[in-house]
Amino acid sequence: MNDARGGQPITLDRWLGHYALRASGLSASEVRALFAVASRPEVVSLAGGMPYVRALPEDLVRSALESVMTNEGPSALQYGSGQGVPRLREQILDVMALEGISASMDNVVVTTGSQQALDLVTKLFIDPGDVILAEAPSYVGAIGVFRSYEAHVVHVLTDHDGLVPEALREAIAQLRQEKKRIKFLYTIPNFHNPAGVTLSAERRPEILAICQENDILILEDNPYGLLSFDQPVPPALRSLDEDGVIYLGSFSKTLAPGFRVGWALAPHAIREKLVLAAEAAILCPSSFSQMVISEYLAQADWRGQIDEFRGVYRERRDAMLGALDEHLPDLAWNIPQGGFYIWVDLPEQLDSKAMLPRAVTELVAYTPGTAFFADGGGRHNLRLSFSYPTPENIRVGIRRLATVIQGEQDLLDTFAGTGILSLPSVSENVTAPPPDMS
């Protein structure tokens, strides 16, 4: 048999029986094929969480790059420290200071995006079956990592003010009763992906106190924290607790994801293990990327540039909120104060995953809510991202989405009571997302 595209023979995977058990957690999503179609230019994609890198002045990046090559070429092209370039680690302290964090550069570990930091922390702490607590919903890329280490992800109720402390207490008590080992709480307190919500200032000390009382480490993932639209930047959980929190940061949303540079700020004891794990995984993060970012931070008005990004994303959020008000007034959604995402509640009878093929036919794409749950939840939700499309395209996309939802409702009304279009069971497997779904 030949592949229709490349003429390559298609063979069954000869090594299927050899994979480690945990590799079964790495399965391709059936929505992956749809997203391949959704990347066509005529489709308005509200699915991927891509930053609008065109808002970054190219000349500033080019100038940083040229300085690095002129002045430090041989080091930039060489292997470097497993912990990261010292000058950049020092500059990262300035970035985190904007969120009230004071720390030592000794405890900063530079990683290949914060995604790698997520992987390393999970590798260090999780044995198969260990529990990770996470918001409901949670970041799809983290769920994928947790699954690959065979963790048991338990979602905790999350509302418009973020993680609900009472629900966290109850979940811990219940798990303790079941003699489960809870290893850490994974949380995105600011401008959550995908929920768009921010943990309120009142809840922050409470969440920290609950974790302290129960000896639970916090993994604070904060790639969007500086992208606040109107309010001051929220202080990080790490700014309130030095020993109980591993903080993850990234240059992906405030500069560019193409550099693949993020970092972890860890309590001193953990930091050592993290560096060893990073060295075992990749020897060292890219010297070249780190040095270009370091030079950019030294030369450019990076704080001003982040303000530019805030303005761009605020305008896009407003365009999306306006279009939702106009075309889908009967649905419910949150109003994000920063970041990239709006989380939409659909009527109970609509299934966002089942509806996606119709959406792609109508030339609009979104991410179904099920991608953000480890337990099959989220069928009546979808995530919309406003970071990448222009305001004009956002309006076109939401208008199309309204047509999709209306069409789906009409179809269900037509077959109501016949049982022909009943929803599949909740236990249906939720599979890994396509690559642009961060």
Ligand SMILES: Cc1ncc(COP(=O)(O)O)c(C=O)c1O
């Ligand atoms: C919540 C969250 N954490 C981590 C990441 C990974 O970011 P990075 O590009 O730094 O690996 C993303 C990317 O979208 C994200 O949304």
